[in-house]
Amino acid sequence: MKVKVLPSNRDFEARVDEPVLTAAxxxxxxxPHSCKGGSCGTCRVRVLSGRYAYPHGRPLGITAAEESAGHALICQARALEDLVIETREIRHVTDVEIKSxxxxxxxxxxxxxxVMGLWLRWPAIEPFTWQSGQYVDVxxxxxxxxxxxxxxPPHDGRFLELHVRRVPGGAFSERLFSELQAGALLHMEGPLGQFVYRPGERPLLLIGGGTGYAPLKAMLRQVLETEARREVTLFWGARTDADLYEDGWLRLLDAKQQRFRYVPVLSEQVAGDACEHGLVHEAVLRKVPGLAGYDIYAAGPPAMIDAVRAALPPQGADPERIYFDSFEYAPS
Ligand SMILES: Cc1cc2nc3c(=O)[nH]c(=O)nc-3n(C[C@H](O)[C@H](O)[C@H](O)COP(=O)(O)OP(=O)(O)OC[C@H]3O[C@@H](n4cnc5c(N)ncnc54)[C@H](O)[C@@H]3O)c2cc1C
Ligand code: FES
Structure with missing residues (x-):
């Protein structure tokens, strides 16, 4: 099946047994996409012509009314015939070549x-770059x-730095913890995703849960190491202080850099004045008056992203300026 994408007028082939996004x-x-699991709504397009189907029924991330108005989630939809779809594309992101x-x-x-830190090196003859916030597929x-x-961040582009949390029995993470060693070869595709840092003047509010800290670290470093003025606040939520694996470095940075504020948040441990207690979005609501002025980037588990998206706009945050990456796990 042929899928034509407007307004860019590009097209690609999609098989009937694969999601349209996977084919793209x-x-x-x-x-545009984030969770690839049908829940975040980022991959929503308008279907201008052609039939499609969801093999597991209408996904959670789209309402019946949106569907009737011609919208579809392409991370779940399979093309049944040639499609013409209209999507928002961030040109500078879509124009970057995805490499394998x-x-x-x-x-x-x-x-x-x-949590394992991994530093990957790609072949020296291949130019490879990305934007802070993006991800790769292993x-x-x-x-x-x-x-x-x-x-x-890309300005420190000698290696790719990944933070991988161990999922018991996980096809990749378990193998990483039990078997893989330095020198091993992996195959990756990227850069992917439209969760990218947008330069500007407004102060930044970064909200991470667990390893959702990883793309925010890239953004934080980009701002502090390549820009002169922008203010950044990072809220990092975890269960216990042992899970805040770069807490020491962040506290030093906070002490050194006037324009950076770090707020660690623990959900299962009361740690006195050194940390906030509770869920990370609750701490944001308590500690940040005037959310309207911020560009907000949130990354982490789907439940955290849902809470941020639901709780911050009623307290003044501009929904158009909340960017998010939901670490949904891959369907089996
Ligand atoms: C855009 C994006 C960015 C991501 N970035 C990161 C990152 O920087 N660091 C990181 O550690 N992960 C990240 N993830 C999640 C990551 O892609 C994998 O889903 C995760 O590492 C599990 O893969 P696995 O092969 O180890 O386990 P799988 O083989 O996928 O899972 C094994 C079993 O555990 C279940 N499972 C998987 N994950 C969880 C979970 N979190 N909680 C409960 N059950 C689970 C599965 O349903 C399955 O039954 C990201 C996901 C997305 C979509
Ligand atoms: S709903 Fe499709 S990427 Fe999240």
């Missing part, structure tokens, strides 16, 4: 009891893939 990414067209590359594990470091056998955010 496979053919190196980085259409072998990568060697240059270094591995346990950042926390269940390819597994059987056409399976796992997404990991890049934790370093």
């Amino acid at each position: 990414l496979r053919q190196h067209l980085n259409l 590359l072998p990568c060697r594990i240059e270094r591995m470091e346990r950042l926390a009891h269940d 390819m597994l056998p059987g056409e399976r893939r796992r997404s990991y955010s890049l934790a370093n």
Whole structure:
């Protein structure tokens, strides 16, 4: 089936047994998306012509009314015939070529009891760049893939830095913790995703849950290392202080940099004055008056993203200026 994308007038081929988004990414067209699980709504398009189907019924991220108005979520929809779809594309992101590359594990470091830092090196002859906030897919056998955010900004582009949390029994993360060693070869595709840092004057509010800190670290470094004035506040939520694996570095940065504020938030441990207690979005609501002035970037588990999207706009945050990346896990 042929899928034509407006307004860019690009087209690509999609099989009936694969989501339209998967086909686009496979053919190196980085259409807007985040969770790839049908819940966040980022991949919504208008279907101008052609039939499609959802194999598991209408996904959670789209209402019946939106569907009747001609909208569809392409991370779930399969094309039944040729389609013409209209989508918002961020041109500077869609124009970057998605590459499929072998990568060697240059270094591995346990950042926390269940988080591994990985530094990957790609072939020197291949130019490769990305934007702070984007992710890469690590390819597994059987056409399976796992997404990991890049934790370093492109101006420090010698390696790709990933932070991988161990999921018991997880096809990739368990293998990483139990088997893989420095020197091993992985295959990756990227850069992917439209969760990218947008330069500007407004203060930044970064909200991360667990390894959702990774893409925010890239943005934080970009702002503090390449821009002169922009103010940044980072709220980092975790269960216990052992999970805040770069807490020491962030506290030092906070003490050194007047325009940076770091607020650690623990949900399962009361840690005195050194941390906020509760869920990370609750701490934001308590500590940040005047949310209207901020550009807000949130990354982490789907429940955290849903809470941020629901709770911040009623307190003044501009929904158009909340950007998010939901770490939905891949369907089996
Ligand atoms: C855009 C994006 C960016 C991401 N970035 C990161 C990142 O920077 N760091 C990171 O660690 N992860 C990140 N993830 C999640 C990551 O892609 C994988 O889903 C995760 O590492 C699990 O993969 P796995 O192969 O180890 O486990 P799988 O083989 O996928 O899962 C094994 C079993 O555990 C279940 N499961 C998987 N994850 C969870 C979970 N979190 N909670 C409960 N059950 C679960 C699965 O349903 C399955 O039954 C990101 C996801 C997305 C969509
Ligand atoms: S609903 Fe499709 S990417 Fe999230």
